[in-house]
Amino acid sequence: MLRKDQTGLVVIDVQGKLATIVHDSEAFISNLVKLVKAAKLxxxxxxxxxxxxxxxxxxxxELQEALDMVEPITKYSFSACGEPTFVDAVKNTKVKTWxxxxxxxxxxxxxxxxxLLDLGYEVELVSDCVSSRAIQNKEMxxxxxxxxxxxxxxxxxCLFELIGDCRADEFREALSLIK
Structure with a gap:
């Protein structure tokens, strides 16, 4: 079960033309903006x-706008874990699950x-916030x-798991993001 005091979000490479040609790009980007807003909330x-x-x-x-208080980490290796700045940022959190x-x-x-698995973290893929150009590559x-x-x-x-209770302060605002 996800807990908000032990969970973080990684947003990977939603850039340029590639972001517009991945499978179901409009829904993917829309969902990702909602996820970022919920994570901030x-x-x-x-x-x-x-x-x-x-x-x-x-x-x-639209994603840059949602990420307004976060600085991007530039990487050149395909795995973000090949970038020391990312690994340091991961280790400087109290996060157990990404x-x-x-x-x-x-x-x-x-x-x-x-x-991240190799570093000992739990990992959850947010299925409607991950994409590839070909759906077969995502499935594989x-x-x-x-x-x-x-x-x-x-x-x-993940949103309802993190909130946990309809009486939580964030519930109504979070609900408005997905409805």
Whole structure:
């Protein structure tokens, strides 16, 4: 069960043209913006990654706007765990479980999730906030990651799990994000 005092969010490489050509890109980006807003509402640590932004471009504007209080971490390795700044940021939190979102599922998401598992963290893929150009690549990545110990959740499932009670202060505002 996810707990907001032990959970963080990683947003991976939702940049440039690639973000607009992944499978079901509009729904993916919309869900990811909702996830980021919910994570901020719940006070979760958020780590935002950009892969080689000089070549791939910046994070899409609507997601940049949602991430307004977070600084992106530039990376060049496919796994964010190959970037010391990211590993330091991960270790400087009190997080036990990382929610993983972004693109592409079979490359940077896959390798980052494996890296976090290797570092001893629990990992949950937010299924409707992860994408690839081809749905088959997403499905393959998820299948391999589940066999290696990750869990799969969705935007609504993780949100309600983190809130836990309809009397929680964040409930109404969180509900408005997904309705």
């Amino acid at each position: 719940l006070g979760l640590p958020i780590l935002w990654l950009e892969q080689n932004p000089e070549k791939l471009g910046e994070t899409v504007p 929610l993983i979102s972004g693109i592409e599922a079979h490359i940077c998401v896959y390798q980052t999730a494996l890296g 990545a998820f299948a391999k990651l589940v066999r290696k110990g990750t869990e799969v959740t969705s935007l609504e499932m």
